[in-house]
Amino acid sequence: MKKIGLILMFFWLTPMLISGQETFEVSRTMSIKGSVKEKSTRKPIKGAEITIAGKGTVTTDVFGDFKVEARVGDELIITDDGFTTVRYTIKDGQNIDVLVEDHPNEPQLIKKRAGQKLESNYTQNLEAARNTLKKDAATSIEYITNALESVRDDDPAADNKKAELFEALADIYKHWKQPDLAESNYLISLKNKYNADVEIKLGYSRLEAKNYQTAFNTFSKLQKSRLSATQKIQVYEGLGDSYKGLQRYSEAITSYNKALSLSQRKKQEGKVISLNSKLAKVLQQQGQLSAAEGYLDNSVQLAQKKDKKTSARQRTVAADFYNKSNSYAKEIQLRKEALQDIEEIEQSEGEAPLNEDKSLTPQVQNYKIASAFAAQQEYDEAITYLEESKKEAKSKNDLIVQKDAARKLGEVYREKGELKKASEAFEEYEVIIDKLYIQKDQEISQAARFSRELAQKANRITTLEKDRELNETRYELAFASQELANQQSLRQQIVIYFLVGLTILLLLAAYLMFRNMKQQRYANNLLALKSLRSQMNPHFIFNALNSVNTFIATNDERTANRYLTDFSLLMRAVLENSEQDFIPLEKEIELLKLYVQLEHFRFQDKFDYTIEVDPEINVNEYMIPPMLLQPYVENAVWHGLRYKSEKGILSINFQNVASDTIEIIITDNGIGRKKSKELKTQNQKLQKSKGMGNIRKRIAILNKMYKDKVDVFITDLEENSEGTKVKLTLNKDK
Known part of the structure; x- marks a missing residue:
């Protein structure tokens, strides 16, 4: 009886399984490729929208191709301003070729709508690139690339748009500490359209790359241009920075004073504070400590009237000044005040506002306060602040400060005569050094990967420009050859010219690839040098520490x-x-x-x-x-x-x-x-x-x-x- 029941159940379930299999085949999602082309010319259509109800929209690429995830029976809706909307029902998983006819509306209206669409894409991508500039370099550059794709050479504003895009691209590279790439893109922006603000940015990118002479030449040239008050302040400050880099301190002071005077008249308090600091540093280098202290006091007093971050930063600058002049009491007072400001900022706003300035952290200020106490042989105070610095650094995984604090703690205990505690501190210092080496290796690997990603993005933009030029040339030649079909000899000449141009473009592309490879090899060499430099001689350290052990063992x-x-x-x-x-x-x-x-x-x-x-x-x-x-x-x-x-x-x-x-x-x-x-x-x-x-x-x-x-x-x-x-x-x- 049991066997008969199993047989009946088998015959009852079989139709359901077959039906379910058929339903699965119909409902299975497939990856389907297709293309959209003009019916009359077979020319691929870029930017056409392919919509599946309830499943989203994709667009065709420059070759008119697209790829969708769909099922049999789904309906594709293909739309664009340039042709009549087409509906296509998927019958199987084969590739789809959709041929479309021109829109019945007037051609000028079509062209206007297409232009409006491209303008909208350009604006949206540029805004997105600026919004993600400080968050993700690769994503920001991707938006720039998309915006560049929407710029057509027949657009009257094409040069202005390219200038704006390459300026934004250079801003990205500048923020992510790539001054060479920033400089080259600022130059491309200026080539498309001159802008004094962009040339000022070019000068500062050259300063960041420590090309002081070329930066000086840039700012000197800008002095001859018609500038606003804000631009003049930036130019005078840039000249001061250039003179300082060239060690021409008298000229640097003159330029800084011009910028300071103009900033005070225009009530630009932030500039007044930073220029006072810069003047103090240059005067300190010349040995004019009294004058330098006057400028520094001005900057601290002005900073106290602004936000806590500005106040903390300026106090640390002043503290560094007093450290160099051995005025430890003033240094300690300023660092304690800066430490209080930093703690208030972290309590109210978190750590994010201070992330960009590595010196504005509790662990760094505690360490420097301890160093000042140690310099005055106030060892107990120094130990207290060093322990606090180590604690803060450990909680924030700041191995550099943790390492310095451990070493300094060992030195203070040694000077105090507590040799056992000094030995323990130095042992901790050695452990942190090992961790720091591992972290440095990881940072080098991350830097190499980041450089490769930026190089790939830069290569894509270069390739995009070349591809667009090549495609525009190809379409123009195809149209001309169709119009001059009865002029065989002229058509042959056009083909020859096209091949010559293509050859030149390919040679140029090959040259650019060779140059990029050469730059990449240079970057790899720099990374290799950094890696080798980071390896110390453990043999010497081991033997030296054994010698110390021997001296201690012999009570020496x-x-x-x-x-x-x-x-x-x-x-x-x-x-x-x-x-x-x-x-x-x-x-x-x-x-x-x-x-x-x-x-x-x-x-x-x-x-x-x-x-x-x-x-x-x-x-x-x-x-x-x-x-x-x-x-x-x-x-x-x-x-x-x-x-x-x-x-x-x-x-x-x-x-x-x-x-x-x-x-x-x-x-x-x-x-x-x-x-x-x-x-x-x-x-x-x-x-x-x-x-x-x-x-x-x-x-x-x-x-x-x-x-x-x-x-x-x-x-x-x-x-x-x-x-x-x-x-x-x-x-x-x-």
């Missing part, structure tokens, strides 16, 4: 403190220079002296050393990659002199070879490379030297970027393979 605390102080100075200098591609030779020599002093302090019975600099060398005119020489000196000490039975000699000479070339010769009379290699343990042989490997990579990249700037030759000092000589040739920047 004074020697340990002295060694740790010198070691922290070296590490701080290395970190300060870690973001620079090049530093002056003078700084590199100072770092090298400090490093050799540390090594000699550890191995006094193993070697003596000399560092000689040719007096004919102007050490400020030569630029050198930071920590370039240290690995060679370390190799000389650790693999040559350390194993020598008698006391050795380390010699470092800086010799002038030519007007733009110097030689740096590092020699040691140690055991030599061959014998050092034989003394290595099996484990040491398996390990690779990251220091020397990084140096070789850096030199290879630098020589590729700056055309043979550095050459290195390593040879044996003696014929019996004892001793080592490293000769490094450094060329001056052209």
Whole structure:
């Protein structure tokens, strides 16, 4: 009986399953492609709207193609101002080709409606680009691209629109710290239509890129133009910034004063505050501290009358000034007031208003207050503020301030004599340093990805302009060839001209692609240099810390403190220079002296050393990659002199070879490379030297970027393979 029931149920369910299968086939959503073309000319129609009731609307691209998600039986409604509305019912999943006929209305009316539609698209996309400028660079650039697509060359306002769009594009690049791209797009905007405001922006983008001479030329040219009062203030301020960058401080003060006088007459308080600050900085650099303090007090008093953010920012500027002049009491008072302003802002508005200014944070101000107390040897006060700075930095994942606070805390405890707490603080500092390296690597990867995205967007805009020119040329030639069908010879000439033009366009596109690839390679090289710079020598740090441990173990605390102080100075200098591609030779020599002093302090019975600099060398005119020489000196000490039975000699000479070339010769009379290699343990042989490997990579990249700037030759000092000589040739920047 049970089997009979199952059979009956099977026969009852089978028709329902079949019916359900058929219903599924009909109701299944499919991806359907299609195109819309003119019936008479087969010309693709761009911008036609394809609507499915209740499912949205898509538009055709430049080739008249579209893609929709629909089911069998859905009705497509194809509309455009240029033709009569067409309705099409989907029968299967095959591609759809819709041929449309011209609209029966008058052609002028059609053209007017199409123009109104394009104008609306242009306005909407430009407004959207401006609204998303500070939120998402890629989205903002996408809106600019869409607006550019809606601009037709036969539009009388085409040049004005292009000028406006490329100005907006440059504003995007400027906000996202891409001054080179901003400069090129401001120039394109000015090429389409001159605008004094755009040229002022061009000058400031050149300042941001530190092209002070070209910025000066831009602002000097603007002085000859007819400008409004606001524009004159911007030009005078830009001239002041340019003079300051060129280290022409007297001219900078004159220009700033002109801008300040005009700002005061026009009651532009924000400009008055910033110009007072700039004048104070320049006067401080000239040593005119009394005059600088007067301008600074004016800026603080004016800022107090405005909003809390302006007040806090100006107080921190003034505090920095008093820090440099060792007026710590004034500095502390100002920073406490700024800290109160920042806390009130965060309570009322949250952190967002302060995100753009990294110095206006509680952790930074607490750290600087602590540094001022430490400078006055008020260690208990300094410790309180350092602990608060660490706490704030940790809560906001600010590893940089957290790292500085931990290091400073260790130094304060050490000066106070609490060595155990100092050791704990330094251990915490090392842990934070490791985290910071990981974060920096992630930031470098994100920066590379962001640069690639911006490059792709820029390439798309360039390609769009070329495609539009190519399509316009193609359509014009097709129309001309149809009208001149009976003039065979003329048509052939047109085809030839078209092919020549197309070839030129392709060559130009190839050139642009080559140039973009070259720029990308350059950007990749910069990223590689940053990555290599971020890697310190863990071998030296490990050995140095072991030495400190040895001194402490032998109860030689004074020697340990002295060694740790010198070691922290070296590490701080290395970190300060870690973001620079090049530093002056003078700084590199100072770092090298400090490093050799540390090594000699550890191995006094193993070697003596000399560092000689040719007096004919102007050490400020030569630029050198930071920590370039240290690995060679370390190799000389650790693999040559350390194993020598008698006391050795380390010699470092800086010799002038030519007007733009110097030689740096590092020699040691140690055991030599061959014998050092034989003394290595099996484990040491398996390990690779990251220091020397990084140096070789850096030199290879630098020589590729700056055309043979550095050459290195390593040879044996003696014929019996004892001793080592490293000769490094450094060329001056052209």
